[in-house]
Amino acid sequence: MEAGLDTIVHIAGDPISQFVTLVLLLVLARIIVQGKATDRFLVHIGFFVLLTILLVGHDVAPWTTVIDDEDLPHRMFIGIAKATWWAGGAMVIASSVRVYLIIERKPREGRLLQDLLVAIIYIGAALSIIAFVFDLPVRTLIATSGVFAIVLGLALQSTLNDVFSGIALNLGRPYSVGDWIEVEGGVRGQVVETNWRSTHLLNDANDLVIVPNSALAKATLTNLTGGDAIHGSKVVIRALPSKSPALIEETMRTVLLSANSILKSPPPSVSITALDGSAVEVELSFKVSSLGQTGVAKNEIFDLVYRHTKAAGIQLSLAANASAVMNPDPGSKHPGTPWRLLTSIPLFSTLTEDEMEALANSMERLAFKKGVVIAPQDASMTSLMIVRSGVVTIERVSDHGREELTRLAPGDLFGERGVLMGAPEPATMRALTFVVVYEISKEHLASVMHQRPSLAEELSQLLAKRVETEEHLKIDGRSAVEDHPVSLAARIRHLFGVQQRSIP
Structure with a gap:
């Protein structure tokens, strides 16, 4: 029993057993913290500190080339342990680089610089192992490898050009992952990835465009994203x-x-x-x-x-190098403004010429100065208004203050909620500039609708589209878009006393 206990104590005190146990613990800890850069960094620090204590405690100086032990197994152990110590130190420094770039919250943007620093760290560790473990002249090795590097560099000139261009782009940071850039020559897209050799762009057609870094380094770049999304x-x-x-x-x-x-x-x-x-x-x-x-x-x-x-009344010009004959305005037969307004609105495109003429003759012109309220909020309008010129703003006053919903331009309609449904307006109509509108009364619209019942469906589509932009508002305790266009058309026909004609 005592002999077995002595054997266990001897094994536990043996530096080789301690070293093997420490390496196994490192492998197990790395498996547990896989994918967690900060935890991996802490594991590497712990391993490096414990390994340093182990070696120094057994009179092994990893930073020297002296090995006093004559026993071959122990000499091999010391060499392996010293090489592991240098590799462990390199892992600590490399992990700190990984952690720093993640804390910077731009790990993908700094990928090239990150990989470059890690490569330099491990190259330095390898040279240290050669010098302090194998006791070889590093200067001679560097000189020999320099000749080999020149030959390899000439063979890989194009690839190395892309690599070093990628490093330069990463250091200069003319763009980041997520930016939209335009390259000289018409290539434009969003940066989705940067690596050693190329930059990947996703263009407007959702195609992946791979541009070599050497081409980007030489080309004129325009960063369309700039400092913000605007x-x-x-x-x-x-x-x-x-x-x-x-x-x-x-x-x-x-x-x-x-x-x-x-x-x-x-x-x-x-x-x-x-x-x-x-x-x-x-x-x-x-x-x-x-x-x-x-x-x-x-x-x-x-x-x-x-x-x-x-x-x-402004006419657009042809291109400087174009020569063509302008087609006459289809409304030139009826030069009146009401007629031109009606012909420009798709809603009334199905009307016959006689119906259009009758409706145009019934329209009245109204003018409003800048800032004047055309229709207050919660008012029920009795006429359909068509903007002739100027800009009308639709704004709602609530507990949170005044909120602008949209703006209307020439050719836009408003007042359809009151005319078609007898409902109050959910917002105020205000003249943002000097505004001229033409008014179609409910009575004249009804006479046209009796002759053209299909106009009810078209008006219901207009009303449904309008209230869709106001879906965040609540009217009479319910959503503004609760009504479907079909039910709206039925309500409009009922309000105007129009019968739906069946299609034969």
């Missing part, structure tokens, strides 16, 4: 010089004022960039909340330009 854009409009540049500029400012998809702050701007006998060229600059909103904003701007220029 993105600037512009639209260039050419108008015939039949109106004064000041009037054209003011009309374009009204266009930007009526746009809902652009940011109001910082404010958009309008500048005249060119003037000649064929056109006045105007540049509309604006900002959107993100790069993905650029296309939506431009589509809205183009639509508003068409509507506002038509309302102001």
Whole structure:
């Protein structure tokens, strides 16, 4: 019994057994903390400290080349332990690099620099093992390896060019993962990954574009994301010089004022960039909340330009190198403003010419100064209003203050809730600029609807679309979009006494 106990004590006190136990504990701890950089860093520190205590406690100095033990197994153990000590120190430093970059909260952005530092650390540890364990002349080895490195560098010149370009890009940080960049030559996309050799971009078509780092380092880059998500854009409009540049500029400012998809702050701007006998060229600059909103904003701007220029009597010019004949305006037969308004609204496109003529003759012109309330909140309107010119803002006053819902431009309708359903307006209609509207009374609309019952379905679609933008509001204790377009059409037909015609 005592002999067995002595054997256990001897094994426990043997440095080789202690070393093997310590290495096994390291492997087990790394398995347990896999994927946790901070915990792995602490495990490496603990292993390195315990290994240092073990070696120093047995009179082994890892930082020297002296080995006094004559026993071959112990000489091999000392060599392996010293090499492990240098590797353990390298693991501690490498883990600290990993932890620092994660604390910086940009681990993917610093991946190249992180890998470079870790490689340098392990190369230094390998040279230290060669010098202090194998007692070889490091200078001679470095000189020999330098010749080999030159030959290898010439063979891998293109690859190394990409690698070092990637390092330079990572240090300079002209872009980060998640940024939208545009490369000289028309390549544009969002950065999804950067590695040693290339940068991966996801373009507008959701295709993955792989650009070599050497090409990025030499090309002109435009970081479309900038310091935040806000993105600037512009639209260039050419108008015939039949109106004064000041009037054209003011009309374009009204266009930007009526746009809902652009940011109001910082404010958009309008500048005249060119003037000649064929056109006045105007540049509309604006900002959107993100790069993905650029296309939506431009589509809205183009639509508003068409509507506002038509309302102001401004004609758009052809391109500088184009030559074509302008088609006559389909409303030229009926030059009256009410007729032109009705023909520009898809809602009334199914009316016959006689029905359109009768409805246009019944419309009345109303003008409102800037800031005047056209219809207060909770009022029930008895007429359908069509914006002729200017901008109307729809805003709601609640316990949280005044909230703007949307803005209306020439050709937009309002008042349909009161006319079609007899319901109060959920928001205030206010003139943001000088506004001219044309009014269609409920009685005249009813006479047209009796002749054209399908107009009820089209009006119900308009009303459903309008209340959809107000879904966050509560009217009479229920959601504003509770009614389906089909039920809305039924209510409109009932209110106007219109029978639904069956399709044969």
